[in-house]
Amino acid sequence: xxxxxxxxxxxxxxxxxxxxxxxxxxxxxxxxxxxxxxxxxxxxxxxxxxxxxxxxxxxxxxxxxxxxxxxxxxxxxxxxxxxxxxxxxxxxxxxxxxxxxxxxxxxxxxxxxxxxxxxxxxxxxxxxxxxxxxxxxxxxxxxxxxxxxxxxxxxxxxxxxxxxxxxxxxxxxxxxxxxxxxxxx
Amino acid sequence: xxxxxxxxxxxxxxxxxxxxxxxxxxxxxxxxxxxxxxxxxxxxxxxxxxxxxxxxxxxxxxxxxxxxxxxxxxxxxxxxxxxxxxxxxxxxxxxxxxxxxxxxxxxxxxxxxxxxxxxxxxxxxxxxxxxxxxxxxxxxxxxxxxxxxxxxxxxxxxxxxxxxxxxxxxxxxxxxxx
Numbered sequence: 001x002x003x004x005x006x007x008x009x010x011x012x013x014x015x016x017x018x019x020x021x022x023x024x025x026x027x028x029x030x031x032x033x034x035x036x037x038x039x040x041x042x043x044x045x046x047x048x049x050x051x052x053x054x055x056x057x058x059x060x061x062x063x064x065x066x067x068x069x070x071x072x073x074x075x076x077x078x079x080x081x082x083x084x085x086x087x088x089x090x091x092x093x094x095x096x097x098x099x100x101x102x103x104x105x106x107x108x109x110x111x112x113x114x115x116x117x118x119x120x121x122x123x124x125x126x127x128x129x130x131x132x133x134x135x136x137x138x139x140x141x142x143x144x145x146x147x148x149x150x151x152x153x154x155x156x157x158x159x160x161x162x163x164x165x166x167x168x169x170x171x172x173x174x175x176x177x178x179x180x181x182x183x184x185x
Numbered sequence: 186x187x188x189x190x191x192x193x194x195x196x197x198x199x200x201x202x203x204x205x206x207x208x209x210x211x212x213x214x215x216x217x218x219x220x221x222x223x224x225x226x227x228x229x230x231x232x233x234x235x236x237x238x239x240x241x242x243x244x245x246x247x248x249x250x251x252x253x254x255x256x257x258x259x260x261x262x263x264x265x266x267x268x269x270x271x272x273x274x275x276x277x278x279x280x281x282x283x284x285x286x287x288x289x290x291x292x293x294x295x296x297x298x299x300x301x302x303x304x305x306x307x308x309x310x311x312x313x314x315x316x317x318x319x320x321x322x323x324x325x326x327x328x329x330x331x332x333x334x335x336x337x338x339x340x341x342x343x344x345x346x347x348x349x350x351x352x353x354x355x356x357x358x359x360x361x362x363x
Contacts, residue, residue, distance in 0.1 A: 009196065021362050025196065044200050051207035058214030061221055070230040081222040084214070 013160035019152045020123045023130060026155070026162050027119055028104040030171045037106035037117060043099055050094060054087040110179075114139040117175075128152050134171075136178045144178050194360055201362070209358045229255035229324035234268055235334030236279055240299030241266070244281075248335035251279065253324025261285065261293055261319070266326040269297065272311040277323050280306055286316075294318055 009026070011018040031037045061080035065073045101120035108115050116137040123130055133147040148170065155167055197205065223232040236249040244266070245251070253268055261267060263285050268277045280297040283305055287293045294316035298305040307315060340347040 017362065022196075041200065044204070048200065048203055048207065051204065051211060055207060055210040055214050058210075058217050062217060065221065070224060074225060077221050077225050081218050081225060084218045085222075088211075088215070 009162040024103045031106040037108040040105040227254045229253045242301045250330040250334045252328040255324040268323040269321045
């Protein structure tokens, strides 16, 4: 399950979600590989923590109800059920407002400035257009944004194989334009 | 074909895989928590039951879905349809209250009978048991949805079919990314 060997990724190109995931993965590799950034997992770990907590609460309720059959377990069940649904709403808020489709957060040190790159992608249902938004945050508080809006055809070949070169080019272009813009100021 | 099915999984990194497992867990636990939530709201240990026999025809048919409540301050009355458990039987029974004795301190004992049965339920109760009490009651029928429960009945009659359906769903959720 590791992506260390540069294997060829082939997907069903008519499956929008699969295409999006494959391109997302390829972009992540560009950041950790070619651009030598360090991936930060805080955002996804936060989501995993919320999910694990919710499942844990449900398992706890199941166990408690098994050990102390219903009328006895009422109080624990009330607490578990309400906290479960609160956790679910927090999770929804987290994914819609905090994660917002961000699939990779990469950090990089340039001199004494730390730059954080956040890449998020969106694909509409039954659409072939892949929208990538790249946000760069400097540790001195500057934020820059760039985006591309292109068909899957720009990243996949006719067989549905991800063309890593095209993605590297695309990302390096964005990366350079965002980095150099900063220098002009 | 089968190979490409698992391609998605093979390509996932550790965190994506954990998320996949957790999101499957959340589907199961959401259903579980809705059920437990209904238990708390209705006060019944089994708020929804399926009628398995024709003993209550013409009121209820095989496959009807019943919604139950079991509030402690609502007394059981003659003519009501209750769902009760009998010692030594796994499946609760849905029958109508035929006779009821209530004491001043609130304790009740009652006898039930299926509308479509020619005799009362004493033959169904545990050996030597003549009356049901409040602790035997799972709930009182509050509403019903006809025929929906047939799915459950078929699933229970053909367990292999049930496991096949559930297994397919589980594999689909685990293998498919978002």
